[in-house]
Amino acid sequence: MFTGFFYLIRGMGVPVSLTEWITFMSALDKGLGFSSLTQFYRLARAILVKSEAYYDSFDRAFLKFFGGIETSEEMVSEVLKWVEKSIPPLNITSAERACFEDWDFEELRRNLEGRMEQQDSEHHGGSYWIGTGGTSPYGHSGYNPAGVRIGGQSINRSAAQVAAERSFHDFRKDEVLNTRHFQTALRSLRRLSRHEEGPKEVLDLESTIEATGNNAGNLKLVWNRPRKNNVKLMLLMDSGGSMNRYARLCSQLFQAANKAGHFKKFKVYFFHNCIYEHLFHEPFCRVQASQRTLEVLNTYAHDYKVILVGDASMATSELMMKYGALEWNYLNNEPGITWLRHIVNHFRHVVWLNPIPKKIWPATEGAHTIDIISDIVPMFELTLEGLQKAIKRLTVRE
Amino acid sequence: MYQPFNRFSGTADYVAPGDLQQAVNVALALSRPLLIKGEPGTGKTMLAKSIAEGLGLDILMWNIKSTTKARDGLYVYDTVQRLYDSQFGDRDVSEIKNYIKLxxxxQAFSSKEQVVLLIDEIDKADLEFPNDLLWELDMMSFHVPETGETVTAKKRPIVIITSNAEKELPDAFLRRCIFHYIAFPGPEEMKQIIKVHYPNLMRNLLTEAVQAFYWLRSVPGLQKRPSTSELLDWLQALVLGGVDPAKITEELPFAGSLIKKDKDMAQVKKYINSVGVGHFNRQGGV
Structure with a gap:
């Protein structure tokens, strides 16, 4: 019964397992959900959905399947939902690109308002309605240089104005989804050691027996300190514009590291595209909330394990040239590459995690800088597997 | 095939909305652990107490800390005590059972009567903690190797688990639970909750305070938004302080019991200055 519903909610991205579905069936069997549709709905949600983050997807699936239930939501939030699901990025040839060159922002915005009034459902692909993919000026993941992006991430990087909020923000307040895999991987980054301060609270049975024997059979207890992780971790994260589309992935890594709580010390800094004289305390990279990179190098001992996270994609000048930094006012006296070398020379273990899938590194825009940087810092892709490899690299003893 | 079971419908001092009641009842009917998530101060812990009271059962509370191990909840073998006793010959040390503390x-398993077991803030513990409890919660029994005994639940306890979502819980664990997220109550529901706690509150005080409270929660950029329990404390302060209800939305007296961080307080002041107090009064709850 309702098997279609099972596949529908799974299709909506709610991770429902067969076990839960069978539980649901047996609950229905016990007559727990049949007195009203509301009860049925609550029963299904309590058994099938295990995180409030999926409540919305579940609701939408429920509406779709059991239909006929009216919802009145605000126009904009509805539109945001239409563009939630994506189709793969479009590839546009330069000839096609030329067709889109004539546009006017004011006109565009007027049209968007008009179209929002006409449109009443989701739309993906095509060239007119608000939705994902396609070449309509409105929505995301499509291509139109004069487009208004609504939600989603810039994939073809040409939206005239980002109608959605910047998604990077402060990671701490971000949602905590699926960080568990990363957390488990980070757990292997540890070196347990007893050389710590703290109370001795673990009974050492072997030594106790020996001490008692030496004490002519009079009980003498020997206590030890519990073993603790001795690893110090530093995360340096790129929060530049091209990283926005990986915000979620990076946020997961950040959450995992931040909440792992088992590192002796944990430190995070941000940078924009490449590292220069300053490292920043916030993703917004303001000089007011920054620290000199030299000072960071002097403060933190070389036994910190350093993970750099970034797409390593930038103009070659940003990496190789004096004054090459992207920000117009930011005059760096040493090229970024020199700073990267400083970091690698100071810390014993440094790795780079790149959210761009490894197989497209040679083909992406930043192929050149990726190449140069991975010569200096061992680079891995930011996937579970890549992270595991990177951690292996970080734990190599020298 | 309908099987009757003891139903939960809230208690005199706990307002349980319909969907929460049903989640509890589903968990009861299916004998599954109930996992409760929600903003701090939405009454997750109170729920367990209310269930116990509503069903007339005893409650056992297991507060989880970052150092808690799954084994601690089953039993502790007090080796040290046994060693000491062997030294002084006070007790019969050959009986290991005396040194096994449940x-x-x-305790919930070995209780003769059914009890409510609250596992509070499970996300505080180590990452593997929930996994370590899977078998025990499933089978409702565990083995004590030291004595060779198996402790099996006489009456299956009602297990309530709360989480503040500090850590992700493992999928295998989630699959076995009934889940409910306690959403933050809206103004009308909040008034009901307040009436349960302070039945004799003046109506205008109630209205003004709730209005101010939801306005405060709407101030953007707060690190910690005030929660239900803080509102209840604040109301008490307002009553004891004899504050004129008309002044509540104007002056926000005793705001310290609602806003706990200096930074947040500064943020609120900044916000009031930028939108103006007049705006606040006109807009009310925003």
């Missing part, structure tokens, strides 16, 4: 889970 934890909360163990």
């Amino acid at each position: 934890g909360k889970l163990g």
Whole structure:
């Protein structure tokens, strides 16, 4: 019964397992959900959905399947939902690109308002309605240089104005989804050691027996300190514009590291595209909330394990040239590459995690800088597997 | 095939909305652990107490800390005590049983009557903690190797688990639970909750305070938004302080019991200055 519903909610991205579905069936069997549709709905949600983050997807699936239930939501939030699901990025040839060159922002915005009034459902692909993919000026993941992006991430990087909020923000307040895999991987980054301060609270049975024997059979207890992780971790994260589309992935890594709580010390800094004289305390990279990179190098001992996270994609000048930094006012006296070398020379273990899938590194825009940087810092892709490899690299003893 | 079971419908001092009641009842009917998530101060812990009271059962509370191990909930073998006793010959040390102390889970299993077992803030513990409890919660029994005994639940306890979502819980664990997220109550529901706690509150005080409270929660950029329990404290302060209800939305007296961080307080002041107090009064709850 309702098997279609099972596949529908799974299709909506709610991770429902067969076990839960069978539980649901047996609950229905016990007559727990049949007195009203509301009860049925609550029963299904309590058994099938295990995180409030999926409540919305579940609701939408429920509406779709059991239909006929009216919802009145605000126009904009509805539109945001239409563009939630994506189709793969479009590839546009330069000839096609030329067709889109004539546009006017004011006109565009007027049209968007008009179209929002006409449109009443989701739309993906095509060239007119608000939705994902396609070449309509409105929505995301499509291509139109004069487009208004609504939600989603810039994939073809040409939206005239980002109608959605910047998604990077402060990671701490971000949602905590699926960080568990990363957390488990980070757990292997540890070196347990007893050389710590703290109370001795673990009974050492072997030594106790020996001490008692030496004490002519009079009980003498020997206590030890519990073993603790001795690893110090530093995360340096790129929060530049091209990283926005990986915000979620990076946020997961950040959450995992931040909440792992088992590192002796944990430190995070941000940078924009490449590292220069300053490292920043916030993703917004303001000089007011920054620290000199030299000072960071002097403060933190070389036994910190350093993970750099970034797409390593930038103009070659940003990496190789004096004054090459992207920000117009930011005059760096040493090229970024020199700073990267400083970091690698100071810390014993440094790795780079790149959210761009490894197989497209040679083909992406930043192929050149990726190449140069991975010569200096061992680079891995930011996937579970890549992270595991990177951690292996970080734990190599020298 | 309908099987009757003891139903939960809230208690005199706990307002349980319909969907929460049903989640509890589903968990009861299916004998599954109930996992409760929600903003701090939405009454997750109170729920367990209310269930126990509503069903007339005893409650065992197991508060989880970052150092808690799954084993602690089953039993603790007090080696040190036994060693000491062997030295002084006070007690019969050959009986290991005397040195096995049951934890909360163990107590819940061995209780003659059905109990409510609250595992509070499970996300505080180590990442593997929930996994370590899977078998015990499933089978409702565990083995004590030291004595060779198996402790099996006489009456299956009602297990309530709360989480503040500090850590992700493992999928295998989630699959076995009934889940409910306690959403933050809206103004009308909040008034009901307040009436349960302070039945004799003046109506205008109630209205003004709730209005101010939801306005405060709407101030953007707060690190910690005030929660229900803080509102209840604040109301008490307002009553004891004899504050004129008309002044509540103007002056926000005793705001310290609602806003706990200096930074947040500064943020609120900044916000009031930028939108103006007049705006606040006109807009009310925003």
